[in-house]
Amino acid sequence: xxxxxxxxxxxxxxxxxxxxxxxxxxxxxxxxxxxxxxxxxxxxxxxxxxxxxxxxxxxxxxxxxxxxxxxxxxxxxxxxxxxxxxxxxxxxxxxxxxxxxxxxxxxxxxxxxxxxxxxxxxxxxxxxxxxxxxxxxxxxxxxxxxxxxxxxxxxxxxxxxxxxxxxxxxxxxxxxxxxxxxxxxxxxxxxxxxxxxxxxxxxxxxxxxxxxxxxxxxxxxxxxxxxxxxxxxxxxxxxxxxxxxxxxxxxxxxxxxxxxxxxxxxxxxxxxxxxxxxxxxxxxxxxxxxxxxxxxxxxxxxxxxxxxxxxxx
Ligand code: HSE
Numbered sequence: 001x002x003x004x005x006x007x008x009x010x011x012x013x014x015x016x017x018x019x020x021x022x023x024x025x026x027x028x029x030x031x032x033x034x035x036x037x038x039x040x041x042x043x044x045x046x047x048x049x050x051x052x053x054x055x056x057x058x059x060x061x062x063x064x065x066x067x068x069x070x071x072x073x074x075x076x077x078x079x080x081x082x083x084x085x086x087x088x089x090x091x092x093x094x095x096x097x098x099x100x101x102x103x104x105x106x107x108x109x110x111x112x113x114x115x116x117x118x119x120x121x122x123x124x125x126x127x128x129x130x131x132x133x134x135x136x137x138x139x140x141x142x143x144x145x146x147x148x149x150x151x152x153x154x155x156x157x158x159x160x161x162x163x164x165x166x167x168x169x170x171x172x173x174x175x176x177x178x179x180x181x182x183x184x185x186x187x188x189x190x191x192x193x194x195x196x197x198x199x200x201x202x203x204x205x206x207x208x209x210x211x212x213x214x215x216x217x218x219x220x221x222x223x224x225x226x227x228x229x230x231x232x233x234x235x236x237x238x239x240x241x242x243x244x245x246x247x248x249x250x251x252x253x254x255x256x257x258x259x260x261x262x263x264x265x266x267x268x269x270x271x272x273x274x275x276x277x278x279x280x281x282x283x284x285x286x287x288x289x290x291x292x293x294x295x296x297x298x299x300x301x302x303x304x305x306x307x308x309x310x311x312x313x
Contacts (some may be wrong), residue, residue, distance in 0.1 A: 017101060021232055038088070041085060051089040053091050058190045099266055153306050177280065
């Protein structure tokens with residue numbers, strides 16, 4: 001008989017949501033940073049969060065209010081295992097309000113850790129629904145553009161958030177991502193609040209043309225088409241005012257040969273694709289020295305698009 005595991009440790013990566021032209025419906029994972037969660041059996045019944053490390057922010061220990069706990073609670077309920085005693089330890093490895101999908105990584109890791117501890121009753125893809133529910137503890141909204149790529153890796157296109165209907169898109173080999181995190185905080189709910197409720201017909205035509213062409217570029221590995229398609233005509237013009245010097249930074253990235261430069265998720269992180277790691281490094285360094293000249297501390301990450309997503313360590 002298979003020995004029951006005492007504890008499991010799961011890593012879930014940071015993500016870039018929206019990917020310029022897919023507000024709330026496109027996202028991809030990068031290799032690092034990411035959050036870690038340990039799930040272990042406990043004598044006392046019910047799911048508990050016993051430890052949260054790596055953040056100065058006071059995150060809720062109540063599992064129903066924590067992104068890592070809420071999805072796991074729903075999973076246990078559907079499996080009729082709510083009575084089991086499970087403790088979660090959360091190790092945050094990325095900042096909050098950074099636009100790197102911090103709460104989503106915890107949501108993905110939480111459901112996966114519990115599923116692994118239970119002996120994997122569900123396939124990873126089946127966990128997407130629970131991870132999305134978990135992330136809704138952060139801002140009350142149901143959107144899987146961070147949490148599904150964090151769980152499954154790759155570039156995810158969501159046809160419909162409400163029914164967890166999504167497609168994993170192909171990734172162009174050799175593509176490099178640079179992600180810049182300027183150390184300012186933007187809360188997702190504030191970045192959502194600045195957006196107008198309506199778009200014009202010409203914006204709709206521009207944006208749908210771009211997202212359809214972006215998807216086509218992935219299937220055909222057409223980098224020139226991809227570059228032309230990554231032009232956000234709706235969200236970036238509205239949110240860029242939340243990020244100091246955004247258009248100067250964009251110009252610097254493009255001068256260094258990046259394929260695009262825009263806001264990652266709700267910001268303030270920004271990202272670009274580059275055709276190789278040298279361009280990615282040069283763009284990241286040039287942007288960071290400009291930020292530094294403006295007295296803004298920053299961090300950067302260079303990564304391929306991660307195709308693994310969350311994994312048991
Ligand atoms: N699509 C979301 C947004 C991602 O841009 O608000 C942040 O969670």
